[in-house]
Amino acid sequence: MQNFRAKLREDPPRRVLVADDDPVMRLLVTNVLKQQGCEVVVANDGRDAYRILQADSQFRAAVFDMTMPFLEGLDLIRYMRSENRLMRIPIMMISAEQDIKLMASSFSAGATAFLPKPFTPEQLQSAIRMLVRTGSAIRSAA
């Protein structure tokens, strides 16, 4: 039993925050994360995600849509990068906008990855796998 508890402490569930106002995107991202053994916490818009992040920082990674009501993906990244308890969480932005300037502004705000829509299931799986691995590597190094 002690070994089991120790194992749980070492390897907590890989929780990922997903914020998107599009229910189709939420379902796709959630399914890929579940396929990869992650626990998913879902926010329906930027404000919902902000409220969750205020109370909870135990996330291996976060996936945000760029354009959401109330608070946009970029606002959430800037908030997370300004908070000690959230600043190491890798973030992937998803956007229907393929503008290189928008991509650059995501990275300069602190995004780890950027996935433009439309994407294939393979691209989504691969991007999320990379994001979760990055989160796990940061956690191991901490």
Added chain:
Amino acid sequence: MFSAREKTMSFDQIPTGEKAESASVITNDAVNMELLSTYEELQLNDGSDLIVELIDLYLVDAAQRVSQIREAAIATEWVSLKKAAHSLKGGSANLGILQVAATCEKLERIDSRDWQAVAVLVQFLEYEFARAAEALAAVRQRRLD
């Protein structure tokens, strides 16, 4: 919203510069079934049918966005129209509903002062969404049978 069967789009109404592109678009299917079916690989082993779930979610969400776009066009609210068109574009393109996505992109890029052209594109969007909804409903029914 009107049914695709009830409405025949007049391409003379499409603004200059859009006509040729739109005429070629009409020969394609409303939904790229091959693209839609690629999502089967994201299916979880929980007894659900992901494609049916995606169709159900899309039809409800997209219908709301089309309404938002129409209302924004009537009220000449450019920011609301552009945001709704942007959201609808991304989800539609991902599921292979390419004509809806293409029409949303035109709405995003059109000159905001040209409300007459916007009105025509909104009408075309409603037509394309109706066609896509019929095709998706047929796919849904086939999968449930």
